[in-house]
Amino acid sequence: MKKKSKLPVMYMVVCIYMVFSAFNLLEDANISWVHKISYALLILGPLGATIYSVWRRNVQLANSAYPATGWCLPAGIASALVGAALAALGAGVPGAAAIMAIAVVIAAVIVFFGVNGLGVMRDEKAVVYFDLPPGECRKIEKRCRYERFPKFSAMPVERSAVAGLLQGNAPEAAHALIISDAGLVEELKAKKLLAEQTGESRKEFPAFLKDPDNQWTGALMNPLVVAVDSVKWKKVREAEAQPLRSLETLLSPNLVGAFALPDAETSGAGRLLLESLARDLGGEEGREFYEKLRKNAGKRLADPIDYTEVFADDDVLVAVGFLHDVLPADTPRRPLVASFPDHAAWETSSLVIPRNTPNPEVSAAFAEFVSSGQGNAVLAMKTRLLPGHPKALVPPGSPPRADTALGAAPPPEKESGPE
Helix, strand or coil: CCCCCCCCHHHHHHHHHHHHHHHHHHHCCCCCHHHHHHHHHHHHHHHHHHHHHHHHHHHCCCCCCHHHHHHHHHHHHHHHHHHHHHHHHHCCCCCHHHHHHHHHHHHHHHHHHCHHHHHCCCCCCEEEEECCCHHHHHHHHHHCCCCCCCCEEEEECCHHHHHHHHCCCCCCCCCEEEECCHHHHHHHHHCCCECCCCCCHHHHCCHHHECCCCCCEEEEEEEEEEEEEHHHHHHHHCCCCCCCCCHHHHHCHHHCCCEEEECCCCCHHHHHHHHHHHHHHCHHHHHHHHHHHHHHCCEEECCCCCHHHHHHCCCCCEEEEEHHHHCCCCCCCCCEEEECCCCCCEEEEEEECECCCCCHHHHHHHHHHHCCHHHHHHHHHHHCCEECCCCCCCCCCCCCHHHCCCCCCCCCCCCCCCC
16 A cells, blocks of 8 residues: 655655755856845745645644644744845845844744744643652653644642642642552542543543543553564564563563563552452462562562663563653654553543632643543543543554553552452
């Protein structure tokens, strides 16, 4: 089957025109360098920014608005302004130097703020708390800066402080929270600290990701995955890496000592894996199977886990861990083939709206967008999690949703730790 082009034909024609124009400018000795640069900034710069934004949008499958509204459009406008002023300067227009200075200042302002930023500057910012470390919250806010999100700030909060936060004892009141502790969400619900969610988008979510009383929505999932380093696998096994969907495969003689496993005593992913095995296979049989995996593992991992370092070990070909940790944070390409294993287990990050929200309209707008197909896909990509919306696109590098039976049975409760 012929692979679909990532760049429309019309834009490819424009690319060809730009290349030939650039060569003509460089070769024509009759044109001054001032005019050459002004033409490049006035014509080629905006065209290049437009084409790049279209290409990025197509490559990312409409998951991100960043290239188009984040900096490509502002950069194109700024380039055209400076190019026009430079053309006036080259033509000897009176006051061209002043025009040039003004154009540079305006261009700098446009690039700094961005058209997207100016468009939402008057909107009230939603304050969204995550039960994540401060550094991770800063990364999420930075990644979502130019997305088509309601404007929001990502704030960290510890489990012990959530109840006080929703009772008004916080430096900054919360419009929404995204919490991965299912027990904590139920506790907040029991204390009547949560508001009802009535958005239309959440109706499409599966039943296991919606509270019957409409007080939480499982916006994101962090499932366990098995990741294979495809480059090392091909080098060692002399074959293309395939998704490993059965944990029993890790017990094969040729993988003994070649995989890394999160430890149930020192890792959240390990505890969840053991709980899942005990749930599906029975308590005793599940623990015995986990012990076999643990015995054959080349590495037993404790939190915090950096899978870049794990796979840096030449002996490690395969690793088990949370999707959030396995997916690359900033580099779009990493030689990992990830798959959801049997006995799939996951953590759910639930979106909740506090009853004491300072602005119910802002809270509702954020919740509606996050639960929509597009918004859920964007948030999932930026947090490196699986979207809860059944039609939302999964992040690049994540296994296809059809490869797993997530949601076929409820995940194990966090409180039911290993005996």
